Amino acid sequence: MVKICCEDLWKIYGSGTVALRGVSFTLVDESLVILVGPNGSGKTTLVRIIDGEISPSRGFVSIDDLSPDVARARGLFGVMPQEARLHEYLSVREYLYYLALIRGLNRREAKSEASRVIDDFMLQEYASTRIEHLSGGLKRRVLLAQAFLGSPEILLLDEPTVGLDPEMRAKLWDIIMKYARGRGSMIILVTHYIDEVRDMASRVLLLYKGQLVFNGDPRELLSKIGYKYRVRARLRGSKVLETLPLRLHHRSGDVVEFYVVDDEELVKLLNYLAGVRDWVLEFNVDRPSLEESYLELIKSLESGGGGQPL
Amino acid sequence: MVNLYRVYAISMIYALWVLRNKLFYLYLTILLPFTILVPFLIIAPARLEPFIAVGTVILTLIYCFSTASQDLAVDRLLKRIAIILTKPVTPLEYFLGILLSNAMQTLPATVIVIMVLWVAGLIKIGDITLLLLGLVAGWYILTIMGYITALTLLSRDYNTIIIVSNSIAFILTFMAPVYYPLEFLLEQLRILAYLIPTTHIANIIGKACSIEYGVPPTITYTYLLILASLLTTITLKSLKLKDVY
Numbered sequence: 001m002v003k004i005c006c007e008d009l010w011k012i013y014g015s016g017t018v019a020l021r022g023v024s025f026t027l028v029d030e031s032l033v034i035l036v037g038p039n040g041s042g043k044t045t046l047v048r049i050i051d052g053e054i055s056p057s058r059g060f061v062s063i064d065d066l067s068p069d070v071a072r073a074r075g076l077f078g079v080m081p082q083e084a085r086l087h088e089y090l091s092v093r094e095y096l097y098y099l100a101l102i103r104g105l106n107r108r109e110a111k112s113e114a115s116r117v118i119d120d121f122m123l124q125e126y127a128s129t130r131i132e133h134l135s136g137g138l139k140r141r142v143l144l145a146q147a148f149l150g151s152p153e154i155l156l157l158d159e160p161t162v163g164l165d166p167e168m169r170a171k172l173w174d175i176i177m178k179y180a181r182g183r184g185s186m187i188i189l190v191t192h193y194i195d196e197v198r199d200m201a202s203r204v205l206l207l208y209k210g211q212l213v214f215n216g217d218p219r220e221l222l223s224k225i226g227y228k229y230r231v232r233a234r235l236r237g238s239k240v241l242e243t244l245p246l247r248l249h250h251r252s253g254d255v256v257e258f259y260v261v262d263d264e265e266l267v268k269l270l271n272y273l274a275g276v277r278d279w280v281l282e283f284n285v286d287r288p289s290l291e292e293s294y295l296e297l298i299k300s301l302e303s304g305g306g307g308q309p310l
Numbered sequence: 311m312v313n314l315y316r317v318y319a320i321s322m323i324y325a326l327w328v329l330r331n332k333l334f335y336l337y338l339t340i341l342l343p344f345t346i347l348v349p350f351l352i353i354a355p356a357r358l359e360p361f362i363a364v365g366t367v368i369l370t371l372i373y374c375f376s377t378a379s380q381d382l383a384v385d386r387l388l389k390r391i392a393i394i395l396t397k398p399v400t401p402l403e404y405f406l407g408i409l410l411s412n413a414m415q416t417l418p419a420t421v422i423v424i425m426v427l428w429v430a431g432l433i434k435i436g437d438i439t440l441l442l443l444g445l446v447a448g449w450y451i452l453t454i455m456g457y458i459t460a461l462t463l464l465s466r467d468y469n470t471i472i473i474v475s476n477s478i479a480f481i482l483t484f485m486a487p488v489y490y491p492l493e494f495l496l497e498q499l500r501i502l503a504y505l506i507p508t509t510h511i512a513n514i515i516g517k518a519c520s521i522e523y524g525v526p527p528t529i530t531y532t533y534l535l536i537l538a539s540l541l542t543t544i545t546l547k548s549l550k551l552k553d554v555y
Contacts, residue, residue: 051396052396053392053395053396072396072397072398073398073400074398075397077396077397079392081389081393082389083389084388084389084392084393085388085389086390087323087326087327087390089326089327089330089331090323090326094326095323097319098319098320098322098323099393099394099397101318101319102316102319102320102397102398102399103397103398104313104397105315107315110315143393146393
């Protein structure tokens with residue numbers, strides 16, 4: 001069981017920029033934690049404080065009751081930094097081998113660990129290729145792969161799929177999730193593609209202007225948007241709306257969008273639409289996305305309402 | 311405890327870009343030393359030729375200083391360093407990796423330069439032990455100076471590190487009596503010259519080649535011993551890897 005505890009973290013850079021403002025949370029035995037927030041909200045700073053790259057100006061972090069420096073020294077972390085370049089004159093295999101040695105493995109173990117990670121990340125075809133000759137997507141895969149060397153208990157992945165096409169992103173999410181399920185590690189993931197991983201996430205942390213404004217499971221964040229289902233219907237005329245049992249949220253031409261708060265209300269609406277089906281040309285039901293909930297929360301914060309710092 | 315695999319891996323990561331680049335050997339064994347050596351030999355009187363030859367050897371060692379500082383600067387600029395330093399690396403292991411990497415990058419080239427100068431009759435090696443001592447002292451002190459320079463300046467931008475390290479390299483090469491004996495300097499500048507490490511490294515290598523720089527050996531050995539101890543202490547006790555960020 002891995003435990004990460006952050007207590008009243010502040011980070012004020014030399015330039016006077018306040019990156020974190022009293023962030024506190026505890027993560028115990030989580031599988032996948034999504035760290036989200038607008039650009040400049042302090043996500044990367046928080047990750048770098050947790051992995052011991054930088055010290056907080058105030059507050060403390062403990063990992064299994066150890067300081068980040070001690071935890072790092074014991075090899076608890078695997079880190080994929082944001083935007084880091086690789087030592088490109090090395091081949092993929094050499095690079096992973098040397099990093100496995102740095103991770104503390106002996107030569108034989110490092111060789112087999114490099115091979116395992118090459119297999120897991122489907123890099124076999126490029127194992128002997130110098131990194132400089134790889135495409136951007138493959139370099140990103142190598143950067144991600146190195147974080148998994150030595151099967152660390154905690155993985156800090158800072159925007160691992162940024163700039164990748166959907167197909168490559170799907171592949172990488174698949175690899176990450178397989179790993180999380182197979183090894184029981186805690187993964188802290190900074191990403192803007194929150195809906196792509198929402199089903200696998202056990203917790204969402206939302207930072208806004210250096211403050212933690214949400215800490216809960218994804219369903220809780222979804223509930224922040226105020227409705228559970230969205231029903232879009234194309235109607236013939238406006239007669240249907242006269243006896244509507246629900247509040248009408250948005251109408252644009254002949255398309256009407258209903259926001260439904262629970263299952264009971266959904267059944268009621270669907271029954272109603274069935275009753276007036278001659279006037280309904282088509283309809284569909286979907287759930288709001290995590291991203292929409294996130295944007296809604298950010299919008300309310302920007303307008304000064306809701307979302308008190310935790 | 312130092313993990314030697316880790317030290318080896320760090321050194322290889324930093325050294326391989328050079329060891330795989332044929333142009334580098336051409337640069338460090340021919341272009342860099344001899345573009346300075348040849349014109350100096352043409353304009354200098356015959357009695358200064360051995361000094362110019364030793365100065366050329368020192369010049370290749372100064373590459374350790376530049377590499378140590380600039381490798382770190384480039385790594386920070388490209389954010390590559392985070393990949394290494396977020397793994398379980400101690401400051402000592404990281405430093406030893408950089409030290410070994412510099413040895414791999416520089417010492418073979420230095421040996422080639424010495425061989426060329428020896429074959430050309432510009433250097434007469436009288437004491438091989440003293441020569442090795444001078445080379446090792448130069449490699450160690452100049453690398454550690456480059457390392458400390460980089461770590462001290464790393465909160466600044468890449469260009470600042472390059473400008474400062476180039477300036478220091480210039481002082482180490484030309485402000486110290488390595489291409490000429492101490493007596494050539496103005497009286498007031500001689501005290502300053504005593505403070506520059508390359509003065510003493512040249513003095514040891516010069517003695518191995520039967521050249522008299524005019525610096526008393528006791529001062530040289532005492533200075534280098536104190537400097538090496540001081541720099542090692544600073545590296546191991548005061549500088550943390552976090553300074554790199």
